[in-house]
Amino acid sequence: MNKQQIFTLSFLFLFISNFLIFIGFEMLLPILPAYLVSLNANPMQVGLVTTVFTIGAIIIRPFIGYYLIDHQRKNLAIGACISLLIITMLYPFLNNIWLFLLLRLVHGTAWGVSTTTNSTMAVDSIPKAKLGEGMGYFSISTTVGAIVAPSLGILIYHSFSFHTLIWSSALLCVLAVIVLPFVQSATPIQHEKQPFRFMEAIFEKDVWFQALLTIVTTLGFGAIITFLVLYGEQKGLNHIFLFFLINAIVSTLLRPFTGKWFDRNGPWSIIIVSATLGFLSLIVLSYTTNNGSLMIAAILFGAGYGTVMPCLQTWTVQKVSEAKSGAANATFLSSFDVGVGMSAFVLGILAEWMSLETIFRLVSLSFLLVVLLVYRDYKRNKNM
Structure with a gap:
């Protein structure tokens, strides 16, 4: 196998999985605030839909970055994707606003684990001499997903229902989980780890x-x-x-x-x-x-x-x-x-x-x- 090749099967499977994850997640973004309004949420609570999600993602990422120094990536990526699937399927069953916001916090945590792990696996799979080109290709899975998905989510929501949107997002997560086992994850090189300090x-x-x-x-x-x-x-x-x-x-x-x-x-x-x-x-x-x-x-x-x-x-x-x-x-x-x-x-x-x-x-x-x-x-x- 050409060690300078970017488009290996492993890279392509990771790209597809990450693309599916981003589409499934981003298609919910413009709709969740509207759904929360239907639960009689006030403007402050609607604003918290994004805020608590972001807090969850930011808090977990330092821990994941530290964990990935000397641990396998693929099992964590699969676990995070399964978590995203389960969390997504729970949204229609929550009629309490504060439980809804708590789920958003948990969702942000799972999202932080998934995106950090997938990006690290991409870096592992790309030849270092072509890192700029390779990450440029990999980022298509995130940028295109983030750009296209909101319009797709609005279309599904307006044409069908919130439940249809949720199951569509869940289906994409299922497909992402199916693809991930085909990704070859590099064995982390053992390094002396510094003590973990959250603020740093x-x-x-x-x-x-x-x-x-x-x-x-x-x-x-x-x-x-x-x-x-x-x-x-x-x-x-x-x-x-x-x-x-x-x-x-x-x-x-x-x-x-x-x-x-x-x-x-x-x-x-x-x-x-x-x-x-x-x-x-x-x-x-x-x-x-x-x-x-x-x-x-x-x-x-x-x-x-x-x-x-x-x-x-x-x-x-x-x-x-x-x-x-x-x-x-x-x-x-x-x-x-x-x-x-x-x-x-x-x-x-x-x-x-x-x-x-x-x-x-x-x-x-x-x-x-x-x-x-x-x-x-x-x-x-x-x-x-």
């Missing part, structure tokens, strides 16, 4: 800069998933799904090119260029009044945000030893959750005082901040 493990100190960039970058994504549908209604854009579709297509088609660019030239130039495109995408979106400019914004966002995120994940993993790849992945994923959660909360408050056009223009500055921070890091490394 929340963010792996060696990747604090990449974690900061991830949080800043996801502010733009948070604005899109929070306000784009509402923005489309305000502007009379009847084909807002085009943004999500084109975004997914563009980010997927560019992966072979951008991954190789990362491997040849390092993270700085590709992140600077793609973050600039992310800035332009939100500016164009803020002036959008027709489907033509909407598609231009989608192309720019797919090329921009869709490229920055896999580059940041690869850079995060490269900054640490192989033994710490699990901890680094945990830090990256937690940073993503923090950025999206913070964006939804802060922008939700600002939306009471300013237009959505202004919101998009304001958040576009986050991409410029990424450009400045990465350029400064490039100059610092060049002068070392």
Whole structure:
């Protein structure tokens, strides 16, 4: 077998399983708040749907990153996927709001275990010389799933029922569980483990800069998933799904090119260029009044945000030893959750005082901040 081959059967099975998990999870996101409202939840309780989930994922990831240093990954990945299946099937049976929110906390915990373990297994299976290209391909399973699934969930919910949506999500989890045993998990190299310290493990100190960039970058994504549908209604854009579709297509088609660019030239130039495109995408979106400019914004966002995120994940993993790849992945994923959660909360408050056009223009500055921070890091490394 070619040791420099990315697309092994094991990698493909892991990709498929991770894609199914993300579709099954993300299709619930826009619907669960509405379902909680049907249980007579107040606005604060509805807001907690995302908050408690994020808390569960962030709390568990440091423990999982530490555990993965010297433990097998595959059994944990299978167990986490089965947990996601069981949790998903419980939602229709909970009519008590606080029990519902407690289940969201548990769901976030299982999600944190699954995503951290799967990402670490992906790093294990990719040749180190092609890590940027390989992680770019693997991230398609997460980004495309996250982009397509919300629209799919809304379609199923409106066309059928909440129960049909739940069973559809559960079926995807079942398929993901079936696929996972075919993944070959590398045997962890034995290393001397440092004592576990939770506060230090929340963010792996060696990747604090990449974690900061991830949080800043996801502010733009948070604005899109929070306000784009509402923005489309305000502007009379009847084909807002085009943004999500084109975004997914563009980010997927560019992966072979951008991954190789990362491997040849390092993270700085590709992140600077793609973050600039992310800035332009939100500016164009803020002036959008027709489907033509909407598609231009989608192309720019797919090329921009869709490229920055896999580059940041690869850079995060490269900054640490192989033994710490699990901890680094945990830090990256937690940073993503923090950025999206913070964006939804802060922008939700600002939306009471300013237009959505202004919101998009304001958040576009986050991409410029990424450009400045990465350029400064490039100059610092060049002068070392």
